Amino acid sequence: xxxxxxPKRPTRxxxxxxxxxxxITEAFYEKSEILLTVWGxxxxxxxxxxxxxxxxxxxxxxxxxxxxxxxxxxxxxxDYPRD
Numbered sequence: 001x002x003x004x005x006x007p008k009r010p011t012r013x014x015x016x017x018x019x020x021x022x023x024i025t026e027a028f029y030e031k032s033e034i035l036l037t038v039w040g041x042x043x044x045x046x047x048x049x050x051x052x053x054x055x056x057x058x059x060x061x062x063x064x065x066x067x068x069x070x071x072x073x074x075x076x077x078x079d080y081p082r083d
Contacts, residue, residue, distance in 0.1 A: 009039050009074065023078045024059060028052055036061065037077035038070055045070060046081060 027034045028049040036045040036059075045068055051060035058069040 010076070020075055020078060021072070024049060024052065024072075024075070027078065027080075033081055034061075035079040035081050036070060036075055037079070039074045039076050044079075 024034075026032075031048060033046065033048055038045055045061055045063075047061040047063040047068070049059055050062045050067065053060065053069075056069075057072050059072055059075065061068045061070055
């Protein structure tokens with residue numbers, strides 16, 4: 001039985017990854033609310049970064065009542081909410 005084809009995560013060069021990393025670090029230290037576009041998710045993730053876990057490579061984003069653990073490599077874009 002064949003496995004269903006899952007689209008692969010788009011590849012990004014080291015400069016794009018470095019820029020995303022810099023933006024995430026800045027938002028973490030400034031305690032800014034951010035909007036993350038995450039590969040494989042329909043809706044963007046909105047909240048405040050509360051932990052950068054270098055051991056697991058995950059960014060912990062605090063939403064109203066829960067904390068989402070987003071893999072760094074799945075983050076496609078970071079924005080700041082405009083409302």
